[in-house]
Amino acid sequence: MSGYRSEELLISVISRLLADCGHIAVGVSSPIPGSAALLTQATSDRPVRVSVIGAETPEFRTDGGVDLFDSAGQGRIDAFFLSGGQIDGEANINLVGIGDYPEMKVRWSGSFGSAHLYFMVPKVILFREEHTTRTMVDKVDFISAPGWSPDNVHRPGGPYGLVTNLCLFMFDRPNRRFRLESLHPGVTLEEVQDNTGFNFEIPEVVPETQAPDQAKLELLRSTVAQKIADPYPKFAERVWGVKAAA
Amino acid sequence: MTNQIVLPDVEALAARVADGAKVAVFKDGAVPMDLGRALVRKGVRGLHVVTVPTSGLLADMLIGAGCVATIETSGVTMSEFGQAPCFGRAVKSSSLKIMDATCPAVYTGLQAAEKGVPFIPMRGLIGSDILANRPDFKTIDNPYDADGGDDPIVAIPAIRPDVSLIHAPLADAFGNVWIGRQAELKIMAHASAESLITCERLYEGNLLEDPHLAPAVIPSMYVGGIAVAERGGWPLGLTGEYDDDPDAILAYIQAAATPEGFQDWLAEHVFGSGAADARVPAQAAE
Numbered sequence: 460m461s462g463y464r465s466e467e468l469l470i471s472v473i474s475r476l477l478a479d480c481g482h483i484a485v486g487v488s489s490p491i492p493g494s495a496a497l498l499t500q501a502t503s504d505r506p507v508r509v510s511v512i513g514a515e516t517p518e519f520r521t522d523g524g525v526d527l528f529d530s531a532g533q534g535r536i537d538a539f540f541l542s543g544g545q546i547d548g549e550a551n552i553n554l555v556g557i558g559d560y561p562e563m564k565v566r567w568s569g570s571f572g573s574a575h576l577y578f579m580v581p582k583v584i585l586f587r588e589e590h591t592t593r594t595m596v597d598k599v600d601f602i603s604a605p606g607w608s609p610d611n612v613h614r615p616g617g618p619y620g621l622v623t624n625l626c627l628f629m630f631d632r633p634n635r636r637f638r639l640e641s642l643h644p645g646v647t648l649e650e651v652q653d654n655t656g657f658n659f660e661i662p663e664v665v666p667e668t669q670a671p672d673q674a675k676l677e678l679l680r681s682t683v684a685q686k687i688a689d690p691y692p693k694f695a696e697r698v699w700g701v702k703a704a705a
Numbered sequence: 706m707t708n709q710i711v712l713p714d715v716e717a718l719a720a721r722v723a724d725g726a727k728v729a730v731f732k733d734g735a736v737p738m739d740l741g742r743a744l745v746r747k748g749v750r751g752l753h754v755v756t757v758p759t760s761g762l763l764a765d766m767l768i769g770a771g772c773v774a775t776i777e778t779s780g781v782t783m784s785e786f787g788q789a790p791c792f793g794r795a796v797k798s799s800s801l802k803i804m805d806a807t808c809p810a811v812y813t814g815l816q817a818a819e820k821g822v823p824f825i826p827m828r829g830l831i832g833s834d835i836l837a838n839r840p841d842f843k844t845i846d847n848p849y850d851a852d853g854g855d856d857p858i859v860a861i862p863a864i865r866p867d868v869s870l871i872h873a874p875l876a877d878a879f880g881n882v883w884i885g886r887q888a889e890l891k892i893m894a895h896a897s898a899e900s901l902i903t904c905e906r907l908y909e910g911n912l913l914e915d916p917h918l919a920p921a922v923i924p925s926m927y928v929g930g931i932a933v934a935e936r937g938g939w940p941l942g943l944t945g946e947y948d949d950d951p952d953a954i955l956a957y958i959q960a961a962a963t964p965e966g967f968q969d970w971l972a973e974h975v976f977g978s979g980a981a982d983a984r985v986p987a988q989a990a991e
Contacts, residue, residue, distance in 0.1 A: 488785060523888045524732075524758070528809035532828055554780075556796075560838065561803050566796040568788065569780030571759065574807035574836075575829035603807075605832035611855045612831050693785075 463671055465624065466491060466698050467679055468643060469588070471671035472627055473540075474498040476584055476620050480537040484510040484527065484580075486571070490687060490694035492540035492586055497683045498675065510536075514690040528572060531579040534615065539580040541573050542587050545599040548657025549635050550606025550618040552577070552585065553599035560601050570603035577604035578612075582619040590623035596656040607635045626651050627668055628659060636660060641668040710880040710925065711907070712932045718901045719743035721930055722868055725751040725774075729815075729866035729897055732759045733784075734944035735887050737872035737903045738766075739937035742975045745770040755866055756781065757815065757893050758808035762941055762957065765789040768801060769967045770975075777804040777864070779811055786954050790961040805835050810842070812892060814864035819895035824860040831857055868929065869897035872938045874946055876904040880925025881912040885945045891923055899929030903937040905946060 473495035477483055483496040493511055500507040511519040512527060521527050530536055543552035544567050554573060558564030577583055587594055608614045618630040621637060625646045628637035638660040642651065644667055671679070680699055688695035688703040695701045712718055718740055722728065726749075730736065741763045751774040754764055759780035767773050769791030781792040795801035809827060817825040824843075830836045831844065836859060847856035871890055875883040882902050884890045894900040900923065912922045937943075940953035960970035 523886075524808065525812045525889055525892065528812065532809075555805060555834075560834065561805075562797060562799045564797070566788075566793045568782035569759065569778055569805060570807050570833075570835055571780045572808040574833045575809045575827065578829040602832065602834040602837075604829075608832055611857065613828060613856060613858070 463676055464698060466494075467671055467676060468668065469586075469622060469624070470494045470498055470679060470683075471675055472622050472643075472668055473584060473586065474502070474675075475669070476582070476622075477538050478503075480507065480582065481505065482508040482510070482536050483538045484512070484521075484531070484536045485690075486512050486540060489540050489586070490691035491588075492584065493690060494679065494683050494687050494694075496538075497686050498679060501678045501682050502675070511690045516686075516689045519690065528575055531576055534579075534581075536580050538582040538584065538619075539576050540584050540586050541577060541604070542585065543594070543599070543603070545594060545596045546585060546587060546621065547596050547599045547606075548637060548659065550585065550621070550630050550637070551599045551602045552604055552606070553601045554603040555601040557600050563600070573604040576616070577606075577618070578608070578614045578616055580616040583616060584619055585621040586623075587621075588624045590625040590651070591654050592656040595623070595654065606630070607632065625654065631660065634660075638662065639665055641666050643668045644670060710928065710931055711876075711878055712930045715739050715743040715903060715932050715934050715937070716747070718903065718930050718932045719747045719749070721901060722747075722749055722752075722870075724749055725753070726867040727753040727755060727865070729755045729757055729864075729869035729893050730760050730763050731757050731869075731871065731887065731890060731893060733761065734942060735872050735884065735890055736760075736763050736938055736941045737870050737901075737934070738763060738939060738941055739934040740870055740872070740901065740903050740932075741766055744772060745971065745975050748772075750774075753777065755811065755864055757869075757889065758806070758811035761789060762954065765791045765961070766957075766975075768792050768795050769961060769964075770971060773801060775802040775804065777806060777811075779806045779808040783954065783958055786951070786958055790958060791967060794964070805838060807833075807835055810835075810859075810861050811864065812889065813861040815892045815896040817861065817863035818865045818897075819892055822863065824862050826858045826860050828858065830859045864896060866893075866897040867899075869893045869900045871900055871923075872903045872934070872943060873923075874905050874943065875908045875912065875918075876902055876928075876931045877908045877910065877912045879911050879913075880928045880931065882923040882928055882931070883908065883912050883918050884921050884923060886921070887944055888921070894923045894927045897927070900927050901929055902931045903934035904931060905933075905935055905937065905943065907933060
C-alpha cells in the first residue's frame with residue numbers, strides 16, 4: 460500500500476499543472492482543486508493568490524460574484540477549474556443534463572459560469588473523478604461550454620488538462636483532442652481505453668503519474684489541510700482529520 | 706410619509722406580487738424564504754423567475770408549489786446537499802419553461818437594465834448550446850474591432866424584473882435597506898421595477914446617515930415595501946447573521962423526492978406551524 464491517499468495523488472497532479480500561475484480561482488464544491496491551488500501556493504517561490512468562491516476567509520475573497528467574471532474578462536485570473544456530467548473528446552463540457560434538450564432524461568443544475576470562464580481563463584483544468592464511458596463520452600448531449608472555438612472568436616482561454624481518478628490527459632488545442640499524459644499508479648492503458656468514450660492520442664511511452672513526495676505530503680497534511688478547512692470543512696475532516704478553526 | 710413603506714407582515718408584501726410577474730431571486734445568503742412561503746400560501750401563479758445568477762431551495766419550492774411558469778437560470782442546485790428535486794421533475798415533465806443562462810450573462814442583463822440600455826455585450830457563449838437555445842441572445846460584430854470587423858460578440862438583452870425579492874439584515878423606516886456584503890443585490894434591485902424586502906430588524910434612524918453602512922444600502926427609491934421577518938431566511942442562512950440549517954435542508958430534499966412528500970412538507974412548513982416551530986431553538990451564528 461502506498462503512503463498517500465488517492466485525494467493526495469489527485470491534488471499533487473493538479474498542483475503540478477498550476478506551476479506558473481499567479482492567481483488561481485476555485486469555484487464551488489471543488490475541495491480537491493482548492494487543495495491543489497493551496498499546495499501550489501505553499502510550494503511556489505513567487506506569491507500566488509488563491510481565490511475561493513463563497514469562502515469567508517478574507518484572503519480567499521474576491522470583490523463578489525460579478526467581480527470574479529469581470530476580473531476573468533480582464534485576464535486577472537490565470538487558472539480555473541471546471542467539471543462536467545459529461546466531457547467529450549473535443550473538451551466540450553455538459554453541466555445541463557442527459558437526453559434531448561430541454562425535456563431531458565436527467566436534468567442537472569445548469570451551466571453556472573462555464574460559458575464565460577472557459578473562454579477567458581488561460582488555463583482551465585477539467586477535473587472529474589469518475590472516469591467511465593458515462594462521463595467521458597464521444598459527444599456531449601448539451602454543450603454548456605465548447606472546448607475550442609473558430610479562429611475569429613476571441614478566446615484567450617480554454618482547456619489545459621483533464622484529471623480523473625485514472626489518468627491525466629493534456630488537451631492539444633491545435634488538434635482539438637486529448638493526449639494521454641500519464642497513468643495513475645496501478646492503472647493500465649486498457650483500463651483507460653475501456654472506460655473512455657472518446658478517442659485520444661496515445662504516445663509510444665505512457666509514464667506513470669508522479670506520486671507526491673514526502674515534503675509535499677507534509678505540506679498537504681499541515682498547511683493545506685488547515686487552510687482548506689474554511690471553505691471545505693467536511694473534506695478536511697474526512698481526508699486529514701482536521702477541524703476548521705472556530 | 707415614512708411609515709407606509711413598512712408593511713405589517715410578509716403576507717402584505719406577497720400581496721404585491723402579481724400572477725405572471727417577472728421575479729428576481731438571489732443565489733444565497735439573502736434569500737427571503739418567509740416571503741417565498743407567503744407567496745405559496747397566496748397561490749401566486751405563472752411567475753417568470755430570474756435567478757441571480759442561481760437559486761436553490763426558494764426556486765425549487767416555488768416550482769414544486771406550481772407558482773412558476775418560466776425559469777431563467779444559470780443553475781438550480783442544493784449545492785453540497787444535492788440536486789433540486791422539484792426543479793428536476795418539472796423540467797422532465799415539460800411543465801416548466803427553462804431559459805438556460807450562464808452566471809455572467811445574468812449579471813450583464815441586469816446591468817443593462819440598471820443603466821437603462823437595451824443590451825450589453827459579453828465574451829464567451831459562442832458555440833455553446835446555451836446560445837443556440839436563447840434566441841434573445843444575439844451575436845453581433847464588435848464595431849470597434851481593429852481589423853475592421855470579424856470579432857463576433859454576444860449581446861445580452863436587459864433583464865428588467867417586475868420585482869426582486871430580498872432578505873436583508875436591516876432596513877429603516879425611510880425605506881432604505883442595508884445588505885451587508887452581498888453587493889450584487891444592488892444590481893438586482895436597480896434593475897427591478899421595485900424590490901420587496903424582508904429584514905431581521907428595523908434600524909433606528911436613517912441608514913444613509915452612517916458612513917460605514919451607507920455604501921451597502923439600497924436606497925428607498927428602489928424599494929416597494931418592507932416587512933420584518935425574524936429568521937426570515939430559514940432554513941437558509943443570512944450572511945453575517947446566521948448559518949444554513951443543514952438538517953432542515955436535508956429534510957426538505959428527502960421529503961421533496963416525491964410529489965406526495967413535497968405536499969406533506971408544504972402542509973407542515975408552509976401552511977402549518979412547522980416553520981415557526983422549527984426555528985424557535987436559537988441557531989445563532991457563531
